[in-house]
Amino acid sequence: MSRRRWLLAGLTTPLLSLSASDPLKVTYDGDNLHVAAPTLHFLTGKPLERLKYGDVVAYVAQLELLNESRTAVVRPQRGRFVVSYALWEEKFSVTRLGSSAGSTAHTVEGLSLAAAEAWCLDNLTMSTQGLSADLSYWLRLELRTGTARDFADEAKIGVSIHDLIDFLGRKNTEVTHWGPLETRVRLADLPRMAGRGSRNG
Amino acid sequence: MRYTWLGCLMVGSLLFAGTQDSELNVNKRYTVDTVIVAGKGWKTNLADQQNDRISNGLRKDLLALIGQKLNPGILDGLSSRLKKEFSAREVSHQVLRGDQPEHVRVEFEVRPASFGLDGTVTKFLYDSKQGWSGIGAVGFTAQQNSFAFGLASDGDTLNERYAGISARYENKHLGTERVGLHFKFESYHQLWNQSTLNALQANPGVTSDAYRTRQNFEPTATITLAKPLTLEIGVSFQRFQDQYPVAHYEAANALTTTLRYHRRLADAQYPQDVDAAYNLRAATKVLDSDFMYASHTVGFNYRVVHGKHQVADHVNAGLIGGRAPLFERLVAGNSSYLRGWNKYDIDPIGGNRLIHNSVEYRYGPFQAFYDAGAIWDSGQPATPRHSVGVGIKESIFSLAVAFPVRSGRVEPIIMVGMIY
Numbered sequence A: 001m002s003r004r005r006w007l008l009a010g011l012t013t014p015l016l017s018l019s020a021s022d023p024l025k026v027t028y029d030g031d032n033l034h035v036a037a038p039t040l041h042f043l044t045g046k047p048l049e050r051l052k053y054g055d056v057v058a059y060v061a062q063l064e065l066l067n068e069s070r071t072a073v074v075r076p077q078r079g080r081f082v083v084s085y086a087l088w089e090e091k092f093s094v095t096r097l098g099s100s101a102g103s104t105a106h107t108v109e110g111l112s113l114a115a116a117e118a119w120c121l122d123n124l125t126m127s128t129q130g131l132s133a134d135l136s137y138w139l140r141l142e143l144r145t146g147t148a149r150d151f152a153d154e155a156k157i158g159v160s161i162h163d164l165i166d167f168l169g170r171k172n173t174e175v176t177h178w179g180p181l182e183t184r185v186r187l188a189d190l191p192r193m194a195g196r197g198s199r200n201g
Numbered sequence B: 001m002r003y004t005w006l007g008c009l010m011v012g013s014l015l016f017a018g019t020q021d022s023e024l025n026v027n028k029r030y031t032v033d034t035v036i037v038a039g040k041g042w043k044t045n046l047a048d049q050q051n052d053r054i055s056n057g058l059r060k061d062l063l064a065l066i067g068q069k070l071n072p073g074i075l076d077g078l079s080s081r082l083k084k085e086f087s088a089r090e091v092s093h094q095v096l097r098g099d100q101p102e103h104v105r106v107e108f109e110v111r112p113a114s115f116g117l118d119g120t121v122t123k124f125l126y127d128s129k130q131g132w133s134g135i136g137a138v139g140f141t142a143q144q145n146s147f148a149f150g151l152a153s154d155g156d157t158l159n160e161r162y163a164g165i166s167a168r169y170e171n172k173h174l175g176t177e178r179v180g181l182h183f184k185f186e187s188y189h190q191l192w193n194q195s196t197l198n199a200l201q202a203n204p205g206v207t208s209d210a211y212r213t214r215q216n217f218e219p220t221a222t223i224t225l226a227k228p229l230t231l232e233i234g235v236s237f238q239r240f241q242d243q244y245p246v247a248h249y250e251a252a253n254a255l256t257t258t259l260r261y262h263r264r265l266a267d268a269q270y271p272q273d274v275d276a277a278y279n280l281r282a283a284t285k286v287l288d289s290d291f292m293y294a295s296h297t298v299g300f301n302y303r304v305v306h307g308k309h310q311v312a313d314h315v316n317a318g319l320i321g322g323r324a325p326l327f328e329r330l331v332a333g334n335s336s337y338l339r340g341w342n343k344y345d346i347d348p349i350g351g352n353r354l355i356h357n358s359v360e361y362r363y364g365p366f367q368a369f370y371d372a373g374a375i376w377d378s379g380q381p382a383t384p385r386h387s388v389g390v391g392i393k394e395s396i397f398s399l400a401v402a403f404p405v406r407s408g409r410v411e412p413i414i415m416v417g418m419i420y
Helices: A003-020 A045-052 A113-122 A148-156 A162-168 B002-022 B056-063 B072-086 B194-202
Strands: A025-028 A032-036 A057-066 A073-086 A091-097 A106-111 A125-127 A136-145 A177-186 B031-039 B042-045 B088-097 B103-112 B115-127 B131-142 B145-154 B161-171 B179-191 B211-226 B229-242 B248-265 B272-283 B293-306 B309-322 B353-363 B366-376 B385-394 B397-405 B413-418
Touching (some): A025 A177, A045 A057, A045 A073, A057 A113, A073 A113, A073 A125, A091 A113, A106 A113, B072 B088, B115 B145, B131 B161, B211 B248, B248 B293, B366 B397
Parallel strands (some): B031 B103
Antiparallel strands (some): A025 A032, A032 A125, A057 A073, A057 A136, A073 A091, A091 A106, B031 B042, B088 B103, B115 B131, B115 B413, B131 B145, B161 B179, B179 B211, B211 B229, B229 B248, B272 B293, B293 B309, B309 B353, B353 B366, B366 B385, B385 B397, B397 B413
């Protein structure tokens, strides 16, 4: 191996390893950004213990797009999920609550632990409408267990999720945080998801 | 047509939202088959066992979960009620797999307060013949240990008025939930009724002399033999200072044993309570006692409730063999036995035989009772006595007027206070 090749290998290895250890994977379907965080496991510890004892656990995911200097949030996106665990089927059920008050919830059942975690993030998308394809941004993901305040809108409009509100209102419900996970994105460089066309050019 | 479609869409979306909300906890599809309440060192399956710690109303609501689909919203409310009843630090609940498929078990865990301060009044009574009596204590609890310091001035229970202090330590679970331990210390000064002093003079050697002070140290272990049956075993070291001919101390050290049975039949058509107890106090030379005696007392209480109606019967009997000091002798004509009679008229130094029955009827707060009994000394004839009374009783607060049934004059006794 020549000296030049050794030098090249020495320079590229950290870059490759950085790419491999990137905690936030971002894909683009032409309209929305999709995130995946293979190293982020939030169905663990106390929340998982509560689930296994028949409780529900609410999660709030905050996805933010920041400018390149990371001084301003260009676009925020919030996702709220309620997870429960079927004691007999030993499968998880996840309900994604609407991002705004009154919007429709969507539930899937029969998920494995990994599938439930993945489903939550799969359903956390960010519209790219109005974003420049050539500018660099930072995408930040934070996740935490929810509190009653996060679900106050539903209570106001009379949607019956009192069980959840009561549960979250318990004094001893601890809030657990995960993240933030960050990655630099440039729409033009992002891999396009298969089978999806771009409407943004 | 456009409005019809819009209406369908709105109704559809509401229905959809409703379905989703009810599915937030996927375990709502399961049926509850067991409800368990557990605390530190104890556990109760409500369907199988009786638990006297839980009130009837709450127990009924907990049992109502069984056979129904799981409703997590109700569990929080029940936890709060348990917390209140047990004065617990926290009550949490868990839902676990039941014994059959698609069934779940709900377990409530009661975590006791690590430190609690409370005051209790165990007796507060005005008797128109004997005056005021009061016994109270202030205590605190740390884990399963409780300490209490009390004051007493009681002219009702015995043929003496005793006033003084007490201290008590109790460990409710000594290693196991079946064994508890408590130590009691009491120190009292005595006041005597002239009738008692006269009777002592007239009957020398029957019992002890009138003493000025009395101290008692009593370690006791409580063992739960089976759930409704408990056994208490202890030793009572009592010493008292006689006044005559010169001040000197005497001791009445006794082995004490009490066997108790308590059962509440809350599920019966009419809730019923059954209590029975046998108590033995045996003073022997082995314990360096100056008095040798064996005191046996038995009690049986039965109560049945039907709506606002309550009928109760209390049967008590006592027998003392040997020569027991004054504080050990049996007494009637107080707020417990032969209410309406004056104990100093019946037997100013008490007796060594007692038989008593009390029937009580209550309608709401109103009560009427009939007491019948006799107190006497062995070898002497027993004189049966009766009394009737009416009053108001709400919880522990009681106001009663009792009349001794006898020929000649009617001299009622009024009793007001908190009677347990």
